[in-house]
Every structure is written in C-alpha cells, then in structure tokens.
Amino acid sequence: MTRSPVTTPPPEADQPAAHFDAPPPGSALGSHYSRCFGCGADHPTGLHLAAVTPDGATVEAEFTVGEAHQGAPMLAHGGVLAAAMDEIIGMSVWLFQRPYVTARLETDYVRPVPVGTTLHLRAWCNGIAGRKAYLEAEGRIGAPDGPVAVRAAALFVQVDMEHFARHGDAAAIAAEHHDFEVNP
C-alpha cells in the first residue's frame, strides 16, 4: 500500500483492542443507518455491504459491482470503489463501539473491476493514538484470496454522537436507536 505519513500510525500508537461490548468473533455487525449508501438496506443503488467480523479484530464483506456503479462502460467507478473502502473501514471501527468519521482516505487502484465482479473486502486497524485511528482495507476479486483490485489506508477521527446531530439529522438518529458508549 502506498501511504502518506498521515495514515501511518506513529510509534507511540496503541494496538487496537475490541470493546468488551463489541460484536463477538463470527457475528454480523449490522447497518448503522438504513439509508446509508454503503450499508443501508433501503438505499436503492447503494453498496449494501453486510459485514461480519471473523475474529473480533478484522471486518469482512462482499460487494458485487452493479450497473449503477459504472464509470467506464461496464467497469466500476473509482469513486464507488473508494466508497466501498471507506464503508468497510467505517464498519471496522464499530469494534471499538465509539463513533468515528473519515478524516483522510488514500486509495490504490491495482486492477480494473468489471461490472458483475464480487469484491471480497477486508478492513483492520493498525493503531490508535488518542482520537486518531489508523486503518487499512483491501478488496480482492472473486474470493478472499483472489487478486487484489483495490487497497486503502485511512485516518479516522473519533467524534461524539452530537457530531451527527449537530451536522446531520438528529431525528433520524433517534429513530434508529443507536446507543454508543462514548466513555467506556
């Protein structure tokens, strides 16, 4: 992965540990918002990612590229692939049971991805320093050990739930009953 210093954990970063209340190994993570472009079941043309954590430390999901996701004819749009990376990384920070947002996302496009391809996505955390989480993801073609099509590195920053109410739609948050333990 080609990465900048911004997405590289500093030497003093802690190794991430899943929250005691995080989804246990082998379980599904669920969607954080039904209309989310990345994971919402109610989004008509979204990515519909449904993530599982096989081990409590990484998160996996499959994304089948559809016609709504094209850039060049019958090839995935790079921005859509970046969105898939952003979403799978966003799902992986759920293991910490605290709200985070993307501050920076870096993406390497390694292979073209034709419409109809199923990408096997995986994300994990390389370190945490204060509010900053340093994360990584990859998307492989056709199988979990298939050829890598896309890689990403990201800096996510922890926020409080008021971030979403202040800048977004507080009623929608309340309607979906999300409880985050911000000070465990």
Ligand SMILES: CCCCCCCCCCCCCCCC(=O)SCCNC(=O)CCNC(=O)[C@H](O)C(C)(C)COP(=O)(O)OP(=O)(O)OC[C@H]1O[C@@H](n2cnc3c(N)ncnc32)[C@H](O)[C@@H]1OP(=O)(O)O
């Ligand atoms: C029903 C509804 C449920 C709702 C519940 C959902 C909860 C689960 C949501 C999951 C969502 C999933 C989807 C995928 C994830 C998105 O896509 S999130 C959406 C896209 N991202 C955004 O909208 C974020 C926009 N940016 C911001 O809001 C603010 O810039 C930030 C990132 C919160 C930081 O602002 P701040 O809190 O004022 O903090 P600030 O002091 O500026 O930065 C903190 C540290 O980070 C560093 N930093 C910040 N930004 C950068 C940057 N771009 N480059 C380098 N360093 C940076 C700062 O230098 C600082 O470092 P230190 O000085 O501490 O060493």
